[in-house]
Amino acid sequence: MNSQKIIICMKWGKKFGPEYVNRLYAMAKRNITGEFRLVCFTDNPLGLRPEVETRQLPELGCEHPERTIGKWPKVALWGAELGGLSGPVLFVDLDSVIINNIDDYFSYGSPDDVILARNWAKPFSGMGQTSIFRFPVGKNSHILKNFRASAQSIADKYKFEQHYITSSVTGGIKFWPENWTRHFRLHCLPIFPLRYFVRAKFPKAAKVVTFPGGPNPSDIILGRWDEDFHPFQSGKQHIANALANSFSPKERWRYIKRYVLPCDWIREHWRE
Structure with missing residues (x-):
């Protein structure tokens, strides 16, 4: 090599x-x-x-x-x-x-x-x-x-x-060997609705965590899915926002599922 x-x-x-x-x-x-x-x-x-x-x-x-x-x-x-x-x-x-x-x-x-x-x-x-x-x-x-x-x-x-x-x-x-590369949304982020109560787990055996399809590391640090969401809010506030907006039923459900708690291990590693 x-x-x-x-x-x-x-x-x-x-x-x-x-x-x-x-x-x-x-x-x-x-x-x-x-x-x-x-x-x-x-x-x-x-x-x-x-x-x-x-x-x-x-x-x-x-x-x-x-x-x-x-x-x-x-x-x-x-x-x-x-x-x-x-x-x-x-x-x-x-x-x-x-x-x-x-x-x-x-x-x-x-x-x-x-x-x-x-x-x-x-x-x-x-x-x-x-x-x-x-x-x-x-x-x-x-x-x-x-x-x-x-x-x-x-x-x-x-x-x-x-x-x-x-x-x-x-x-x-x-x-690559299976545990080297982990997909944040599929391997770290708890399934809905557990993500309202449990933070994303740290994959300690992995080397790199990837974020295809989002959410982005910079947004997770802020406790939001992407820039269209408010920075960290309680689960209750997040659901209230979904109900208050003029979403279609499909859009509302998608918004409700897109909830993430701030993640300290991303802040620790994703830095200069």
Whole structure:
């Protein structure tokens, strides 16, 4: 295995500010043995700490698909060239929380393996989840080439970028060991209605906690589901808000279920 430890991330648009990248660097520094690099592919490097290397966002090279909700700009990582990098690199989503040492993510398997977290929403589907994955730069460049040739039809077929990646890697993907990567909503957050009384549990055997589909770490710290919700309120207040708003029955039920208590272990780990 290549001894070089390279983490990459992507930041585009306004959803995530520079503090997300800076926290990722700080979490990695606390949880990696020896030297490492964090390379951020971004359309705006302002505010990033000087230790973070920046590169221009790789070009998707085609029109962004419509009618689909997948994070398709991530497909641009699969070109034959990627910001002058080579060998295996570890991609980490900006809303991930590193809670233990991650050295093993760099040494697990073969350098040519593409290794993903399992899609825990559909664990028996064989699909991967790309919140944290390792891949050899340039080794599956057909993924981007094919996407550029037929972006909308691929998006219509697969719906999510991670499903397309899982189905397209030459020789197939591999998965991280099960307890390394935990999905916050599925593994940590109590089921409804227990989440009104019990805080999210700390997965002490895990290395990284991911947040696909929300809620976001910054919102959980405030005790809310997302920016459309009030900062922490009692369960009674939360339900009263749901009843007071002009929601449809479906929207009201969704609002009631989206309740989360503030989480101290996220505040402890997701910081500079």
